[in-house]
Amino acid sequence: MNSYHRTLENLPLLKKRRPLAYAITVGFCAIAWWLRLVLDPFFPPGFPYLTFFPAVILASFLFGRGPGVIAAILCGLLAWYFFIPPLYSFALQRGTAVALLFYAGVVTVDILLVHWMQLANARLMAERERSASLAARTEILFEELQHRVSNNLQMVGAMLALQRRGIADGEAKRAIGEAAAKLQLIGRIQRRLYGSRGEPLALDAFVTALVEDLAESSGKPGIRHVVEANSALLLPPDRAIPLALIVAEGIANAIEHGFADRETGTILVQVCAEGDRLSLSIRDDGAGVAEGFDLAAVDSLGLRIARNLAQGMDAELRIAPARPGPGTLVELRNIPIDRAVQPA
Template identity: 55%
Template sequence: MQAKRRVFEQLPLLRERRALAYSAALLLCAVAWWIRWTLDPAFPPGFPYLTFFPAVIISSFLFGRGPGTLSAVVCGLLAWYFFIPPVHSFQVEARTLVALGFYAGVVAVDVALVDAMQRANERSSRLAAEQRQLAERTELLFRELQHRVSNNIQMVGAMLSLQQRQVTDPVARTILTDASTKLQLIGRIQRQLYSTTGEQVPLDVFLKDLMADLFAAEHRPGIVHRIEAVSGIRLSPDAAIPLALIMAEGIANAMEHGFVDRDAGEIVVTLTHDDQIIQLCVIDDGAGLPPDFDLHRSDSLGLKLVRSLAMRMDAQLSVEAAPSSGTILRLSLPESACQA
């Protein structure tokens, strides 16, 4: 279909070489006359235009209205002189006028229809080109907007990071450091949430890229990581961004607490979709939870943020011990509350 469309977009041919286009139309008239002359003994009387109509249509189709009109006039004169009695003359009789009138009406309609089709095709091609240019500009503007938003968020995080160096109070330094880290993470999430075409990236691809980005920043090659996610899930940005933040917080807690004295381990992120529930799990095989751990009483800023995000999404959040060793952070949210 694309090849056919490109061929039709090139019609009429020889737009910049009109003399050659008119010459080609005259050649088609000559070919039509030769075929009609050669087959004349096989034709019954009364078919003077049989081979001339195709010549007119082909000339109009290939070379445009002007060559088609010239072909119609020349073919009409050839048919009149050679094949309309009395032959070899331009004598005008009543039946000659009827035949010529019929011919003129048919070729006028043919040329007009072909010309209208080509003009419509030109308009369609022009509109398609304008739409392509508009799509390219829109894509460029969207990428620039995403880039600027992400950069601005990360710049605020960097400014907070600079400010915390001047703060002597350890609690305040910790708060500013966490805030700076979260802002820079949000900037990365914002950059990765959409493709270059402006479409939202499927959640499995988005989380996989984000997870690779997080581990690249940690520089802990001994910690193996993988993600197991069903494909095709798309969430609204209001749900996708908090979910990504919760995943990132789960990974950060595993790295900071679960593998604090270990150089090797494994973190697995799973994303499932079952019974209209989307469930995210961050599973590690680290040191596990302290005996007195209570998610709802924890003073950790990261866990407070995770609880707040889960509550805002109307999701169920739990942090529990893994069956063998390690920790599972589990987020369950209803599909109806987060579809894009």
């Protein structure tokens, strides 16, 4: 089917080899004359042009208006000389004139219709090329915008990190440091929110790319990161960003606290969708949190942000010792996905 459409789009053929196009047109006329001659005993009187009309239409369709006109003239002369009484002459009688006018009218309409169709096809091709060019330009501009937004966020984070050096108060210094890290993280997330054409990335690909990014920047290459995501939902940015921040916080805490005195271990991220709800879990085999860990009572800025983000998504965030242990389990449950975009 694609090959068929490409052939139609290239009509008329042989645009740069017009002598060949005209030679083939003459061949069409000769074949039409030969067929009419062979079939003449089987035709009733009064059908001199029967095999010539297809030759004119075919020449016009394949090679354009010029060869179509040549085919019309040549076929008309052949029909007039061989098949319109008096035969083998160009005598112009009353009946002959009527037949020739009828023929001229039909082939003129045929050639014009084919010509207009090809003009419309040429305009369609030009518009398609223009649309493709605009799409490519839009794609480049969108990628540039994404990079600029990401770079600006990371730059603000870097400026906060520099400002942190001049602060003496320990609590303020820690808070600014965490804020700077979060801004730089959001900047990296921004790069992964969309595909190259501006479409939201599928959730499984988005989470996988995010975890790989976090693994590379963790500073502990011995820790293995595993992602099990079977959901191809296309989450809008207002869901994807908080989800990514919670994943990043869970992995950062696992590396910072669970593997504080270890260089090896495993962090497993699982994502699954059931009906109109999405669940996400982060499990590590590190030191683990204490029994009775109360997320509402912690004073960590990162965990407080994660808790508020979960509440903003109408989801439930839970942190508890992994069962079976050792390790920590971070669960984000009952994320509504009614506003998520279903894949096509």
